[in-house]
Amino acid sequence: MVLLGLALLGTWDLTQVRHSILRNYPVLGHARFLMERIRPEIQQYFIESSTDGMPFDRETRDLVYERAKGTKDDEPFGTERDVHAPGYEFMAHSLRARQATDRAPTVRLGGPHCTQPYDIALLNISAMSFGALSPNAVEALNAGAARGGFAHDTGEGGISPYHRKHRGDLIWEIGSGYFGCRTEDGHFDADLFAAKAVDPQVKAISIKLSQGAKPGLGGVLPGPKVSAEIAETRGVPVGRTVISPPAHSAFETPIELVDFIATLRSLSGGKPVGFKLCIGSRSEFLGICKAMIERDITPDFIIVDGSEGGTGAAPVEFEDHMGMPLTEGLMLVHNALVGTGLRERIRIGASGKVASGSDIVKRVIQGADFTLAARAMMFAVGCIQAQACHTNRCPAGVATQDPARSRALVVPDKATRVHNFQRSTVSSAAQMVASMGLDSFAELDPSMLNRRVNSHTTRTYAELYEWLQDGELLDDPPSSWAGDWIDARTDRF
Template sequence: MRNVFVVGNLIILAIVIGLYFIWSPVIWTLAILAPFTLLGLYDIFQKKHSILRNFPVLGHFRFLFEMIAPELHQYFVEGDTDGKPIDRNHRAYIYQRAKLQTETHPFGTELDVTLPNYEYMHHSIYPAKKQEELPRITVGGPDCKHPYSASIFNISAMSYGALSKNAVMALNIGAREGNFFHDTGEGSISPYHLHGGDLVYEIGTGYFGCRSDDGNFSPEKYKAQAAKKEVKMIEIKISQGAKPGHGGVLPAAKNNKEIAEIRGVEPHTTVLSPPGHSAFNNAEGLCAFIKQLRDLSDGKPVGFKLAIGNRDEFVEICEAMLKTGIKPDFITVDGAEGGTGAAPIDFSNYVGMPWEEALVFVVDTLNGFDLKKDIKVLTATKIFTAFDIYKAISIGADICNSARGMMLALGCIQALKCDTNECPTGVTTNKPHLMKGLVVSEKWKRVKNYHHETLKDFMELLAASGNTSTEQLNRSHVYKRSFNNNLLSFEEIYPSQAAGSFLKN
């Protein structure tokens, strides 16, 4: 192609010069051709891109199509059920409820119900009366002085910095108006979190917001944060599903002066949270840290979030709870499918236990040690629909959180640019001209709507199952098609552990 380009340009130049003597205005075509000729010459002599050296000018189309490939795939290639990480049907479900649009679906399911892993709930021919009051769960064990009544569907952990200030404000106001909680993420409490919504203050390995000058935990700074009236619960982030064992990542492009001041770090630098906590390094140390946080917060509920890796380590934590007598008020279970704004690809793809197995394992282990009665289980991986909530509670969760679902309610289009500071919808960027697209006064309503309409759908599913309370759900209410084509209940796949069964053995 290089030879074709050079010879072609010479031929065109000769033709133009020849025509000039017949019709002089033709010389102006050189003004149009000159930029392409110069670009082609640059392509031939540059040394970084083989495609451009071999295919001058034309090679740029390859980079153009590569740049817009995600959009081409999302809008013109992918089907309704095969998009990743969130398919079009799930995105439509969230958009419709957030905007109070049509909630019905025509012509039947698009899912192949004969495939392995197809899931469904069993219904009753004697459905119960639908309950109008949305369910709430009280979080707070024996040592908690200020139990919190939580919605069963809330905003999962997303930090200011990962999200724009407009997105954080819209989420918080939506939580306030819808009476559900807003997890701050590990980036600390910003002014944009303080618009009246209930907060779960998440403390990660970087101790942002309660960080000493040397990067360790500061009891004094934590006490000031936990005393805020908006803070209803405190969550220790041990790990998250998308990057367990790695720690959070705030790219330098998103770490502006304001965010750096809130977190207590240097601005315009990539902030990497340590993989583990410096405040503890074993199970008994975790229990002691839980007690310290509870005491410093005057008895507010304290729990921890983790993705399951080494099962023995979680068993050790349960044994430490029994030994020390110190229990968390809640445990949040994340899965390997969890979302993140920025993570190494190997951690996202190959580290951590998948959500379903992780939730089952945590619930069964707590039951086996007779701890579940005092500890609420929250879960937060790919919870988008009423059925997702129904399934999670049937497995054994008490409360569900959603991060990406709430982002979609805000207007996220899954552009997959969360880590670039170029989010086109203003959800995950701090660039002013992009944030302007997210109008807080409109978007908080969509967050509230999505929460309310999804729970309304859940109450209809609950009634269809013949039940009136979440406490009546168990693993026998949800079924899955196995690879040998059998339909098995989750109770058959994952037999429940009786309370105290591990202690008896």
């Protein structure tokens, strides 16, 4: 009788479409859901094992899961955060609170040299390659993007058939391996690039300079992982190990980088072209700004990635100790562009643990125009943060190339979740802006974000940080910036 019951349960688990874990682990997978149910009670009696060192805390993950499933309701009782702890941040609401509009805000990517501008959503899918993610995960993300009218960054692994099936808007990322547009020996191939970039589904092109979780590090895709499909997508031979070098071969200096931007824009028929980076040093970024001015060539957008960002695989030393966190990197890029008089021409994107409406509002206050999320989108397609991305044994079928595991992820169900998560997160951000008495995200400013600096003092971002005036670096750099401004070079990074 028991065996019959288990057999029936197992059959049901394998055929249902909502839970990838149960499709991959019939019967046994229920233990996870049981633990989830009784967790609040267990927490009351036992000290929960620490989540320190884990990429996302449980509360944030649960928020994403619930929004993705469409089950997120208001919370009873009030905050569980320690509002008196140093570092606690809060936004200033207004007694002139507005009614939030239903219209999802967008931001125009398209500087003076762009002829096919793109109106990007406030929250988009950050770069994750086919190869790092399973075919079904890529398909579900793109289908979600298509439904919700937001953008899906391909990651550096090229445009796969799974990116194309649902025709969701793409940002095509070009990394140092030039996958999808490379010569046989791994250099940039202009003809291949042009042929793909003009596809109407490609709305923008992003040159990847560096990534927060592993800045300055290339990548290796081992031969056994280079299946026929991955080889075709990346433009490399089947079964042969492929290497992404730590730096680009198409340019070596800031001047050459901005020239490359102009080349890509022209080859793509005038689409928005930008770059993504995690900030290392201020003078290096100022060197790029000087090159923009010297050549009168600007990217249409810059995506700032925080060192707290994620990856499929990287050495722990890089994850923990290299690169600038998003808050500092974002404010640096915003100030550098304001100070060089270029801010009006360039939109700024921010990625690094964006998972909620308040994350979006904070990042906009710190200088962003739009945001991107990678791991929160993985949660939306069923990732349980097993941290097994590099083993090919992802239990949720998200970060694996094993077809048996990938099939557990049911595309239409997860596409709905991606759409739900993006829509309700943006809507919650819009609600916050309305509660702050504002009509648009453009009205947010650093005086509206407060940080507790010790037990008896809070300060606004306007007070805590230095904010440059338009063109100030060109006219009269303040002493705090003058050294880096002088050191910044256009002829070498």
